[in-house]
Amino acid sequence: MNTPQQTESIKNLVENIEKGNIVLPEFQRDFVWEVRKTLELFDSLVRDIFIGSIIYGKPTFEITVREIDTRPRKGTGSRKKLKITSFDKEELNQKSQISNFRLILDGQQRATSIYRALKGIDEIWFIGKTEEELIETIRQKEFKSRSLEEMLYEFALQEDENRISIRLSDAYEISNGDLLDEDIKEKYFDQLSYIVGMDTLESKESFRSYKTLCTKLGELFKSDLLLSYYLLNMDNEKFALFFERSNSKGIQLNFIDILAAKLYKGFNLRDKIDELETLFPNNNFDREIIVRTISYIVSNGKNIDRNYILSSLNYEHFNMYWDEICRYYNQVLDFLFNENLIINQSWMPYENMVIPLIIYLKEANQKDFSQMNEHQYEFLKYWYWASIFSQRYSSGSNEAIIQDSMILRKIANNQRISDRVFFTRLKSQIDSYEDILSYSKKVNVIYKGILNLINFNAKGLTDWNNSSKLSQSKKMEDHHIFPKEYIKQQFKNDEQAISLMDCVANRTLIPKITNIKVGKKAPSVYMSELKKSNHNLDNTLVEHLIPTEITEGLYDEFYYEFIDERAKLIFKLIKNNVIEKEKTIIDKYYQQPKIKGSIKIFASYRRKKLEATLDIDSQKVLLLGESHSVSTAADKAKYTLTGKNDTSTNGWRFWKYLDENGQEKFIDNLRK
Incomplete structure (x- = not known):
C-alpha cells in the first residue's frame, strides 16, 4: 500500500506546487490556518521540532482536484474561485509517471502555509536577536558559525525596527537567483526600517549579517531532510477509509x-x-x-x-x-x-x-x-x-x-x-467597509470581534423569537441572515454571490434553536413567520444592524445591496469605537517622557556593564571623561570592555536607560 517514510526539501515542495504537480482532492476542506499558525510552523522548522508528516496519494482512479489556495487573505482576489481540474484514470497514470503527480491527503494546512510564506502571499518575517539577547556562548562564535535557531528571536507578521528582519519570500528569491550584492541591497536590504539612522560602517556590517542569514535560510529551504512524507498508492475503498479514519483519535498533551x-x-x-x-x-x-x-x-x-x-x-x-x-x-x-x-x-x-x-x-x-x-x-x-x-x-x-x-x-x-x-500598535486593520467582506471564518479574530461589537453597540442583543436578552449561557450560532441554501438556489449562477455567502456581513449571533427554524426560506418569509410570535422583531433587527426593510421582501432579490448596506453599518461602529477615537485617546492618555538635560545611560556587553551620561540636547555621550557621538561612544564602550576596536555599532540601539517605570529602554526610544 505504501512506501516507507521519505524526506524532501521545502524548495522541492514549493516548486512542485508551482508546477501543478502537487494538488488537493476537490473535496478537501479549505485552507483555514490563521497566519499565526504559519509563524509557529516556521519556528518549529528552524528549531528542528517535528511538524508531522505530509501524506501524499497517487490515486489509481479518476478524480477532480483543485489548486493550492494562493488567494490573498483580504481585498482584490480574496474570493476568487480556485481552479478545479478533472482527470481520468489514464491521464493520472501518465502524469504520475512523467511529473510525479501527487495529491495531498494529509498536511494541506502545513504545505499551503509554507508555499504562501515563501511566495510572499503571506508576509512572514524572520526576526534575529540582537547581540545583547544572545547568550555568552553564542556571542563568542563568529556570526556565520551561529545556527538559525541560535539567532532566532521570533517569526512575525511585520519587520522589527529594532532587530534585523528578513522576509521569508525575499530570502527564497535570493536563494533561487543569481543576484548581485548591489541588487540584493537595493531591492531588499535598503527597504528595512532597521537600518534607518545607521552610519556607513553600521550599514555595511548589518548587510553582511543580512546576507549571512539569507544564506542560512536558503540552506534551510534546500535541506532534503526537512519535510517528511509518506507516499500512498490506494484504491477507492482504501482512499475513502483513509479520510474517514484519519485524525479521528489521538490525545494531545501541552x-x-x-x-x-x-x-x-x-x-x-x-x-x-x-x-x-x-x-x-x-x-x-x-x-x-x-x-x-x-x-x-x-x-x-x-x-x-x-x-x-x-x-x-x-x-x-x-x-x-x-x-x-x-x-x-x-x-x-x-x-x-x-x-x-x-x-x-x-x-x-x-x-x-x-x-x-x-x-x-x-x-x-x-x-x-x-x-x-x-x-x-x-x-x-x-x-x-x-x-x-x-x-x-x-x-x-x-x-x-x-x-x-x-x-x-x-x-x-x-x-x-x-x-x-x-x-x-493598536491601528485598525479595517480601513473601509469593503474590508469587512473579506472575513468569513469564525476562527478569525476580526470576524468574532465584529459580532461582539454589534452586541456591545446594542447594549446586549435580543433573541428573534421573543425579544428577551441573550444570556451568556445560551449556545450561540453565527446564523446566516440570507440562508445558505436560499443563496445557492436564488443566485446559483452568480459566483460572487456564492463567495460572499459566509462573510460576516451576512452573519449574526442568535441561539441555536432559532437558527434551526430558519431553514432554506427567503429572509422575508422566515422573518414574517417570526413576527407572528414577536411583534417587536423590527426593534431586534435594528439591534443586529439589519435593515428592517428585509422583512418586507425588498432585499430578497438584492443580496449585494443588503451586504453592502450592512457592511457600512458595521464599519461605522468600528470607526466610532476605534478609528475615530485614536486621536482623542492619545491626547488624553499619552505623555511624553519627562526627560531634560542629561540622563544616566548604560550598556551591557558580553556580561559586562558600563555606565555613561547622555546629553539630551546635544545628543552627545560622556564616557570615561570624553564626549562622543552616540555610536562612537558605543564603539569605545565595546573596546573598553573587550579590547577589540574593529566593531561598528548603532549606538541608539546599544545604550539603554531606565524609564519612569523602571523598564529598560533603548535610547532610540527617546529620539523617536
Whole structure:
C-alpha cells in the first residue's frame, strides 16, 4: 500500500506546487490556518521540532482536484474561485509517471502555509536577536558559525525596527537567483526600517549579517531532510477509509499537563482546575491563562513563556497566588459579560486579553470593576476593541500580554502612558467597509470581534423569537441572515454571490434553536413567520444592524445591496469605537517622557556593564571623561570592555536607560 517514510526539501515542495504537480482532492476542506499558525510552523522548522508528516496519494482512479489556495487573505482576489481540474484514470497514470503527480491527503494546512510564506502571499518575517539577547556562548562564535535557531528571536507578521528582519519570500528569491550584492541591497536590504539612522560602517556590517542569514535560510529551504512524507498508492475503498479514519483519535498533551506533573507534590493542578467549576459555575476558566498570569506576577512582569514557567515556577507560587488569580479571573469574565464586550465565552476574540485585565484589577486593588473611574473605563474599552481590530494578539502574543499588562497597571494608578509606540500598535486593520467582506471564518479574530461589537453597540442583543436578552449561557450560532441554501438556489449562477455567502456581513449571533427554524426560506418569509410570535422583531433587527426593510421582501432579490448596506453599518461602529477615537485617546492618555538635560545611560556587553551620561540636547555621550557621538561612544564602550576596536555599532540601539517605570529602554526610544 505504501512506501516507507521519505524526506524532501521545502524548495522541492514549493516548486512542485508551482508546477501543478502537487494538488488537493476537490473535496478537501479549505485552507483555514490563521497566519499565526504559519509563524509557529516556521519556528518549529528552524528549531528542528517535528511538524508531522505530509501524506501524499497517487490515486489509481479518476478524480477532480483543485489548486493550492494562493488567494490573498483580504481585498482584490480574496474570493476568487480556485481552479478545479478533472482527470481520468489514464491521464493520472501518465502524469504520475512523467511529473510525479501527487495529491495531498494529509498536511494541506502545513504545505499551503509554507508555499504562501515563501511566495510572499503571506508576509512572514524572520526576526534575529540582537547581540545583547544572545547568550555568552553564542556571542563568542563568529556570526556565520551561529545556527538559525541560535539567532532566532521570533517569526512575525511585520519587520522589527529594532532587530534585523528578513522576509521569508525575499530570502527564497535570493536563494533561487543569481543576484548581485548591489541588487540584493537595493531591492531588499535598503527597504528595512532597521537600518534607518545607521552610519556607513553600521550599514555595511548589518548587510553582511543580512546576507549571512539569507544564506542560512536558503540552506534551510534546500535541506532534503526537512519535510517528511509518506507516499500512498490506494484504491477507492482504501482512499475513502483513509479520510474517514484519519485524525479521528489521538490525545494531545501541552505544557500545562507537564507542569501539572511537576507541581503535583505540593499543588494538585488538575484537582484545582476541577474545583473552579464548583466555585464559579457560570464561567469557564482556561488553565493556561491562570498559569501565565501567575508567571507574570512571579517574574515581576518579565516572563510568561513556557520555558520560564516550566523551569522557574514551583508549587509554592501556586499555593500563594492561585485562589487570588482565579477570583480576579471570574471578575474579569463577569465584567466582559456585564458590559456586553463579549456575548458568549466561546465567542471571545482573544482569551489572552484576560491576563492584562486581571493584572489591572490586582494593581488597582479593587474588589471589582464597579470601583473604576470613568477615565479608566474609557481607556479599557478603547484598548479592548483596538486590540481586536488591530489583531494585536495574533503574533508575539506573550510580548503583547507583558506590554499591555504594564500599560493597564499605569491606568489602574491613573497615570499617563509614555510609550508612544504602544498606540501605533493598536491601528485598525479595517480601513473601509469593503474590508469587512473579506472575513468569513469564525476562527478569525476580526470576524468574532465584529459580532461582539454589534452586541456591545446594542447594549446586549435580543433573541428573534421573543425579544428577551441573550444570556451568556445560551449556545450561540453565527446564523446566516440570507440562508445558505436560499443563496445557492436564488443566485446559483452568480459566483460572487456564492463567495460572499459566509462573510460576516451576512452573519449574526442568535441561539441555536432559532437558527434551526430558519431553514432554506427567503429572509422575508422566515422573518414574517417570526413576527407572528414577536411583534417587536423590527426593534431586534435594528439591534443586529439589519435593515428592517428585509422583512418586507425588498432585499430578497438584492443580496449585494443588503451586504453592502450592512457592511457600512458595521464599519461605522468600528470607526466610532476605534478609528475615530485614536486621536482623542492619545491626547488624553499619552505623555511624553519627562526627560531634560542629561540622563544616566548604560550598556551591557558580553556580561559586562558600563555606565555613561547622555546629553539630551546635544545628543552627545560622556564616557570615561570624553564626549562622543552616540555610536562612537558605543564603539569605545565595546573596546573598553573587550579590547577589540574593529566593531561598528548603532549606538541608539546599544545604550539603554531606565524609564519612569523602571523598564529598560533603548535610547532610540527617546529620539523617536
